[in-house]
Amino acid sequence: MTNELLSEWLQSSNSTVILTGAGMSTESGVPDFRSTSGWWKNIDPRTVATTEALAQNYSLFHEFYKMRIENLEKVAPHEGHQILADWEKRGIVSLVATQNVDGFHQLAGSQRVEELHGSIRSIRCHRCEKAAPIESFLHKESCVHCGGKLRPNVVLFGENLPQVSWNNAMEAIRAAELVLVIGTSLEVYPVNQLPMMTKGKTAYINLDIAHHAVQFDLTIEGKVKEVLQQLPL
Numbered sequence: 721m722t723n724e725l726l727s728e729w730l731q732s733s734n735s736t737v738i739l740t741g742a743g744m745s746t747e748s749g750v751p752d753f754r755s756t757s758g759w760w761k762n763i764d765p766r767t768v769a770t771t772e773a774l775a776q777n778y779s780l781f782h783e784f785y786k787m788r789i790e791n792l793e794k795v796a797p798h799e800g801h802q803i804l805a806d807w808e809k810r811g812i813v814s815l816v817a818t819q820n821v822d823g824f825h826q827l828a829g830s831q832r833v834e835e836l837h838g839s840i841r842s843i844r845c846h847r848c849e850k851a852a853p854i855e856s857f858l859h860k861e862s863c864v865h866c867g868g869k870l871r872p873n874v875v876l877f878g879e880n881l882p883q884v885s886w887n888n889a890m891e892a893i894r895a896a897e898l899v900l901v902i903g904t905s906l907e908v909y910p911v912n913q914l915p916m917m918t919k920g921k922t923a924y925i926n927l928d929i930a931h932h933a934v935q936f937d938l939t940i941e942g943k944v945k946e947v948l949q950q951l952p953l
């Protein structure tokens with residue numbers, strides 16, 4: 721019943737924004753680095769993905785991101801990513817805003833994507849901000865321009881969100897007729913404020929909807945890929 725209703729909304733909406741989170745990527749085999757504390761060396765990733773670790777414990781910081789970048793070679797977008805890319809081609813979706821840094825939406829074919837937490841697939845110098853090859857980072861080299869530390873273009877705890885992406889997502893969500901939130905526990909501020917900025921309808925697909933059901937006009941509990949596959953669109 722809710723499946724049919726969401727399909728109707730998606731078909732009738734003139735501007736739909738999708739907001740995705742970790743649940744989208746965990747179904748590809750990417751570890752959710754918020755909820756599974758201790759999955760890596762019994763260290764809470766939230767203490768490593770920080771500006772403090774970058775400055776004071778670079779070896780650990782580097783090892784953590786090297787492992788995450790190398791992990792990406794073993795995983796790939798799943799059919800759920802492809803369904804969203806297909807929706808964009810068919811004019812059903814205007815924009816995908818994502819908290820994920822793995823680039824899977826683009827790999828699956830989505831072209832209008834705002835990466836709210838940056839991308840782990842590109843590297844820059846933390847000091848002079850010049851781009852560097854990913855291999856230089858993996859080999860733990862310093863910046864060839866200034867000798868600074870290399871880092872992925874992700875938003876670390878303690879850093880601001882990329883302003884352009886954030887503004888683009890916010891404006892699209894404000895103007896949207898439908899905002900569909902997929903696979904995020906909505907724990908991370910300020911991204912968790914985005915869905916409520918719209919005057920349009922709101923829908924939520926997640927493995928666990930318990931904490932947020934009342935905030936949305938429509939909710940579907942389940943695995944992201946399965947729910948998207950079962951939508952009659």
Ligand SMILES: [Zn+2]
Pocket residue numbers: 845846847848849850863864865866867868
């Ligand atoms: Zn530099």
